[in-house]
Amino acid sequence: MKKLFIIILPLFLGGFLFSQKKPQKKLTKTPVAKFNYHDEFKKISDEIMTNGKAYDNLGELTKSIGSRFSGTADYAKAVEWAEKKFKEIGIEMIWRQEAKAPVWIRGRESLQIKAGNGEWKNIRMLSFGNSEGTGGKDLIGEIVLINSTSELNQMSVGQLKDKIVFVNLPMDPKIINTSDSYLIAAKSKLISASVIAKTGAKALIIRSLTTANNDIPHAKMIYYEPDDKARIPALSIGVRSADELEKLIKKQKVTAKINMTAESKGDTTNPNIIAEIQGKKDSKVIVLGAQLDSWDFGEGAIDDGTGVVQCIEVLRTLKALGYENNHTIRVVLYANSENGGQGREMYAAYVKKKDEKHVFALGTDAGGYSPRGFSLDMAPQRRKLVFAWKEYFLPYGVYDFDQTEAIQDISPLKKLDIPLAELVVDTQRYFDYHHSVEDTFDKVNKRELLLGAVAMTQMILMIDSNW
Numbered sequence: 001m002k003k004l005f006i007i008i009l010p011l012f013l014g015g016f017l018f019s020q021k022k023p024q025k026k027l028t029k030t031p032v033a034k035f036n037y038h039d040e041f042k043k044i045s046d047e048i049m050t051n052g053k054a055y056d057n058l059g060e061l062t063k064s065i066g067s068r069f070s071g072t073a074d075y076a077k078a079v080e081w082a083e084k085k086f087k088e089i090g091i092e093m094i095w096r097q098e099a100k101a102p103v104w105i106r107g108r109e110s111l112q113i114k115a116g117n118g119e120w121k122n123i124r125m126l127s128f129g130n131s132e133g134t135g136g137k138d139l140i141g142e143i144v145l146i147n148s149t150s151e152l153n154q155m156s157v158g159q160l161k162d163k164i165v166f167v168n169l170p171m172d173p174k175i176i177n178t179s180d181s182y183l184i185a186a187k188s189k190l191i192s193a194s195v196i197a198k199t200g201a202k203a204l205i206i207r208s209l210t211t212a213n214n215d216i217p218h219a220k221m222i223y224y225e226p227d228d229k230a231r232i233p234a235l236s237i238g239v240r241s242a243d244e245l246e247k248l249i250k251k252q253k254v255t256a257k258i259n260m261t262a263e264s265k266g267d268t269t270n271p272n273i274i275a276e277i278q279g280k281k282d283s284k285v286i287v288l289g290a291q292l293d294s295w296d297f298g299e300g301a302i303d304d305g306t307g308v309v310q311c312i313e314v315l316r317t318l319k320a321l322g323y324e325n326n327h328t329i330r331v332v333l334y335a336n337s338e339n340g341g342q343g344r345e346m347y348a349a350y351v352k353k354k355d356e357k358h359v360f361a362l363g364t365d366a367g368g369y370s371p372r373g374f375s376l377d378m379a380p381q382r383r384k385l386v387f388a389w390k391e392y393f394l395p396y397g398v399y400d401f402d403q404t405e406a407i408q409d410i411s412p413l414k415k416l417d418i419p420l421a422e423l424v425v426d427t428q429r430y431f432d433y434h435h436s437v438e439d440t441f442d443k444v445n446k447r448e449l450l451l452g453a454v455a456m457t458q459m460i461l462m463i464d465s466n467w
Helices: 002-013 037-051 054-065 073-088 149-154 178-186 193-197 239-251 301-320 342-354 380-387 390-396 411-416 446-466
Strands: 093-105 109-115 121-123 125-127 139-145 164-167 203-207 234-237 254-260 263-277 285-291 328-334 358-363 371-377 420-425
Touching: 037 301, 037 390, 037 446, 054 073, 054 301, 054 446, 073 093, 073 263, 073 301, 093 342, 109 125, 109 234, 109 239, 139 203, 139 239, 164 239, 164 254, 203 239, 203 254, 234 239, 239 254, 263 301, 263 342, 285 301, 285 446, 301 328, 301 446, 328 342, 342 411, 358 411, 358 446, 371 380, 371 446, 390 446, 411 420, 420 446
Parallel strands: 139 164, 164 203, 203 234, 285 328, 285 358, 358 420
Antiparallel strands: 093 263, 109 121, 109 254, 125 234, 139 254, 263 328, 371 420
16 A cells, blocks of 8 residues: 555655555545645654754764865765765665865964064964965065055055065955855955965965954965966964054054965875665756865864755655655765865766756755755746745745855856755854864754754755656
């Protein structure tokens, strides 16, 4: 009777239900009520909120392994941990997909400043990821403050030669969506080491891109251009130090002494981890993913340990509820997201080469905070289909379906015309800890984390049932 239930019901309702544990009465030709997604959403929510393992898994990942920087032994440990977790929840299809990753070693780093003829003062700092170092030697120079592109453009040739450029560019507090504020600041050419190097400057110091009001430095990636004649060191400092430094520079000459042993040591390979529940109806793929790597400090909890464990939780929940999925539901835990992005590019290339039909891709990389909706990067007609499901998500506080960009590790799939979505969360606290030593397990709220997994699983159900 169980088989009869699974086969006949989709013919009436256009989607699969969760398999039932008790034998069902024989279906008749009497009119069947419209499929009640409210009930299915509640099953998902009840399962995750009472039996969810995401928080415990995050504790394991962050406390037993911690930071998981590309090209390190700790990333290799994270790979083994992820494979173990997939096996524990009954996933049989698990494999590795090797991706190139740069080997960059931070080493020792220090920054000191001196106002006028005063004493040297130590300032907390973090090198940009993949930055050139100073070879372990002191790099000393006068600091020049530049806070706008117009100021930079007004500098005459040679005016910045052998100077150290300091950019005190804050995230705009007037922009309510902190992710938007971050991206606007991050894309400024003022904080591009390649742009600054072309002026003749010999180093770049920036204000950390953060919403926090403290002195914790936050890291940033550096991308040197192939035609750069000089690859200058770049580093960030905390907000309070940045504001104090600007005040000093406006009063008198300030000198910086930078010492960094950071160096690149070629490339290695790091694997993406892929796990899936194969579809019962066809080989079409629904993929969801998060980055497995993190920076080389902190614990990589909000960025993106939360996304990793939420993806695992989606598969665990579907297995626990006995869900008979139409399409293959796949999780990809991406390598090298922080300092290169090779993992996501490798997966997109794999999909193209295999000519796999992907019906949907879902990303999660925003810190595990309270879910608010989904950003829908897809054709208008697809967006309309998702909008029609909004009523089912509203009871769970998920209401925002208006954003239209997917910018995380699923983004390369856009060029393959795959509909993309990202979990939208309340990010007001995310950039307090993002890319800093403060990104630790204690910053994550268990209930918020689980609610995000609920919303993701509910969305996967809707896609699998209707697309």
